[in-house]
Amino acid sequence: MVTFNLMQSSSARWQIRTRPNRHYPFLSRHPWVMANALAHATLREVTPEAPSDDGQSLSADTNAAETDQPAAESDPADRQLPACGEIIDLLDYDGNWIARGLINPASRLRIRLYAFSSEEQIDDSMWAERIEQAVARRRLTGPANPQGGERLIFSESDRMSGLIVDRYADCLSIQITGGALIPRTETLIREVTAAAARHQTPCQKVLVRMDDATVKHEGVSEETLAELQSLTTLDSEADSTVWYQHNGLEMAIDLQDGQKTGGYLDQQLNHAAAASYMADRRVLDICTYTGGFALAAARAGAKEVVAVDSSERALDIAKRNAERNQLTNVRFDQGDCFDDLKERRERGEQFDAIILDPPRFAGSRNQTNAALRAYTRLNASAVDLLPPGGILVTCSCSGRVSRADFLNMLVDVGRKRGRDLIVLESRGPSPDHVFAVSCPESDYLKCIVVQVI
Incomplete structure (x- = not known):
């Protein structure tokens, strides 16, 4: 585990060099620096005479204390390496300045980059400016619904790697995915709350969360996690269930224990788009969560x-959502997605439309092939339950699976099942989920509407 107390002085800054020829992605502003791309670290005094032009060598330094150990090895407490959350300058192997970021020695994603000009500092004013820009960016597509839901900040896509902020009515759900941001969380909360109010969506409640996988990967101690969660302003556990408007429906989500930030705002427009195909059809919604696709289909006139x-917890909320919206043409079954489809095929069931919205199957590059096999199996099982002319809405939220790979998976499904699959729509996330071209992983969501012949 690592400490999150910033030990950095105003007169010194760490420099870390990449290994030979490992710096090219960062010249294109990719914000993730993995541990295996780094060579060694240098603690360098910052003076007014220090070079500031991009690309100038910073390797000559008489005040530096340099270690030839890889930048992944030492305990930051002994000052042989930076502590978690410290600001570092990233140099190429020859000592040319590339970017500035924050380091977490406990994480495989070792450095998150935020500044690509040597004149730009990582300070409170930078966070305030970027948060204001991110919230204002959401207003480009129209005014906000104060009772609705939207993504205000989307990590790398808004140049704030490690920070996700969703708004559900008057509640902010703040998800920290980068441990190096923890010492700055209070600043981030203050600035996000102020920016939301300036843009006519004042928020009264704040939930700060970090999921179990992130806690493990970022090396966060139980004590630090408790301190982070203490910034939450919800009054009680019951207060974590929040109602908001979603495509004309009243929807509840569980901020405290729900998936992601509590809900799936990225699918908001896809819920509505898929519903337009569902009138008078018998519909199966696999991985319904709190009922986004299912309730939209029910309201659009699906027979069943x-x-x-x-x-079970997600289904309980989905049932409450159906009752709240007086939808009686939907029922809820608990089961594993693969097992459920298999059992329905064995019983000879058929549906006019099937929706597949499974959780992420690939969290890293080496899981991509296994994920594609899982998608193939899932979609092939769904196709077995569809008659000619049936509608398949199939989704993937795995950023490591490209749109081209996902479509090729459907080609394989058609070949295996001897069916033609005609794409009616190839969709992505709602427009509040912007993506940065420098970080293709942020273009993660695929929602493909297919007619199966």
């Missing part, structure tokens, strides 16, 4: 909607 999820 069967919604399936493995989580």
